[in-house]
Amino acid sequence: MGITVNTNMQALRIQHNLDSATAKMNTSMERMSSGSRINSAKDDAAGLAVSTTLANTISGSKIATDNVNIANDMLSTAEGTLDVINNNLSRIRDLTEQASNGTYSSDDLAAISAEVSKRITMVDNLATSTAFNGIKLLDGSATAGITIQIGTGAAATDSLTLDSSIFASVSMATTLSGLTAAISAGVESTTSGFLTTIDAAIKGLTTRVTAIGAAQNQLSAVSDGLEVQQQNLTSALSTIQDADIASESANYVQQQILQSASASLLVQANSAPQIALTLIKG
Secondary structure, eight states: OOOOOOOOOHHHHHHHHHHHHHHHHHHHHHHHSSSSSSSSSOOOOOHHHHHHHHHEEEEEEHHHHHHHHHHHHHHHHHHHEEEEHHHHHHHHHHHHHHHHHHOOOHHHHHHHHHHHHHHHHHHHHHHHHOETTTTSSSSSSOTEEEEEOOOOSSGGGGEEEGGGGGGGOOOOOOTTTTTHHHHHOOOOHHHHHHHHHHHHHHHHHHHHHHHHHHHHHHHHHHHHHHHHHHHHHHHHHHHHOOOHHHHHHHHHHHHHHHHHHHHHHHHHHHHHHTHHHHHHHH
């Protein structure tokens, strides 16, 4: 190789290696400090696209889990109120059966009628007042049921509609109309006729509570599936995005050594043109 002054190719090559070592060392430092292998699109454009999609899916899955848990809380609210209503209907039935016996005085029947009336009113008050986050649960207003978003998309399988029968009205004012009057009047045959109506109402409540339990089991299964999905997607996201600290630490040390070596060699390469000056001086 000739001796030149204007262009020092050896110094340029060493400078390139120095820049490369410095850049790689800085990348390793960035990854170790952030814990992420991908800190910008230039690190891994394809990996960034995939990890962004995975992160969005994980976030949506967590929202779906919240939706399922809230739906379970709503169903538990409805179930709790139905249990109270069932207790009241059972007491109304006992009182009706008691009043159907012709051994009670008019005062006794008046007292029985008063309690029955209050319990019917209590049932109706529960039917109209029971709500969850402003949604009436037992007044029959949810005629189309209540839809729960259980997935991350807009497909049919991403939503679950709770049947409207769960939220039908439980008002007893119309169903048991005339019961208190029959009790007060001491008309045993008319009073006993309401036992069948009350039994049907209690059976309807039992059926509804069973439907709530089935819906809760379904939601619990969905919740378990979402949890497994989140775990698997998080593992995949970690594989793509997380930095391997051990590997990056080794890379950092390697590039640091190369950087130091290149800096030392660059000093020597820059001094090479001095040979030309020696030749000129003779």
